[in-house]
Amino acid sequence: MKKLIxxxxxxxxxxxxxxxxxxxTIVDVAVGNEDFSTLVTALKAADLVGAxxxxxxxxxxxxxxxxxxKIDSKTLNSLLExxxxxxxxxxxxxxxxxxxxxAKDVTAALKNGNGTVELEALNGEEITVMQKDGKIWLKDSKxxxxxxxxxxxxxxxGVIHVIDTVVMPK
Numbered sequence: 001m002k003k004l005i006x007x008x009x010x011x012x013x014x015x016x017x018x019x020x021x022x023x024x025t026i027v028d029v030a031v032g033n034e035d036f037s038t039l040v041t042a043l044k045a046a047d048l049v050g051a052x053x054x055x056x057x058x059x060x061x062x063x064x065x066x067x068x069x070k071i072d073s074k075t076l077n078s079l080l081e082x083x084x085x086x087x088x089x090x091x092x093x094x095x096x097x098x099x100x101x102x103a104k105d106v107t108a109a110l111k112n113g114n115g116t117v118e119l120e121a122l123n124g125e126e127i128t129v130m131q132k133d134g135k136i137w138l139k140d141s142k143x144x145x146x147x148x149x150x151x152x153x154x155x156x157x158g159v160i161h162v163i164d165t166v167v168m169p170k
Contacts, residue, residue, distance in 0.1 A: 023156050024155055024156060025052070025053045025056075025155050025156055025157045025158075026052060026056070026058060026060055026155035026157060026158045026159070026160055027040075027043065027049055027052045027053045027155075028053075028155065029153060029154075029155045029160060030043075030060075030062060030160070034065075035064045035065055035066075035162075036062060036064065036065070037065060038063075038065045038068040038069075038076075039062055039063060039064075039065075039068070041080065042068070042079070042080065042088060042092060043092060045079075045080045045081075045082075045085065045088055046085055046088040046089040046092050047085060047089070048089060048092055048093070052096070052157075053157070054157065055157055056100070056157030056158040057098075057099055057100035057157055057158040057159075058096055058097070058098065058099075058100070058122075058157060058158035058159075059096070059097040059098075059099060059100060059101040059158055059159055059161070060095060060096050060158060060159070060160045060161070061095045061096075061097075061127075061138055061146070061148070061161050061163045061167070062095065062153075062160045062161070062162055062163065063095065063146075063163050063164075063165065063166045063167075064149075064162060064163075064164065066164065067146070067163060067164050067165050067166050068166060070165055070166065071166060079091070089123075090123050090169055091166070091168060091169060093121060093122040093123040094121045094122075094123045094125060094127065094140070094167060094168070094169040095121070095163075095166075095167060096121060096122040097119045097120065097121055097122065097127075098120075098122060100158050100159050101119075101159065102151070102152050102159055103136075103151035103152050103161070106129060106136065106151075106161075107136075109129070110129065110130070110131050110136070115130060115131045115132075116128055116129070116130040116131075117129050117130075121169070123169055125141055125169045125170060126141070127139070127140060127141070127167060128140075135147055135148070136148045136151075138163060138167050140167035140168050140169070141168070141169055141170045142168050142170075144165065144167065144168065145165070146163040146164055146165035146166070146167050147163065147164045147165070148161050148162065148163055149162050149163065149164050150162035
């Protein structure tokens with residue numbers, strides 16, 4: 001009987017911990033990861049936190065702190081100023097696609113598209129996902145590339161794919 005109670009207790013603990021994890025939005029996941037602290041700062045400055053905590057689903061191509069570090073510090077600091085909120089929001093929404101696209105979905109789309117697929121970002125512009133040299137890349141409207149370095153970081157309202165360079169809209 002004690003073994004049965006122990007097994008039930010452990011099972012309930014695991015079930016409850018999975019439920020708690022699944023309830024975190026993609027913003028909560030980003031806030032909880034120190035590699036996304038610059039992204040979180042930018043989301044707050046652009047007043048996008050509330051929108052990305054919504055129902056979604058969303059697919060976010062999330063730049064790491066190292067990705068943001070590739071931007072000139074003067075330019076980045078300028079973008080974070082309140083007067084540039086609209087420009088920053090345009091850049092950040094270029095990293096978000098409506099719907100939940102897992103790595104499996106992206107791979108299938110790439111296969112059907114002969115190695116490339118165009119996605120419409122939330123800012124209304126197209127972003128290209130492509131397979132090159134055995135890796136998956138984003139190609140922005142300016143012809144710059146960003147490698148997808150990690151995939152399928154799940155939130156309750158979508159999925160995050162980690163990228164190594166900030167992509168830029170027109």
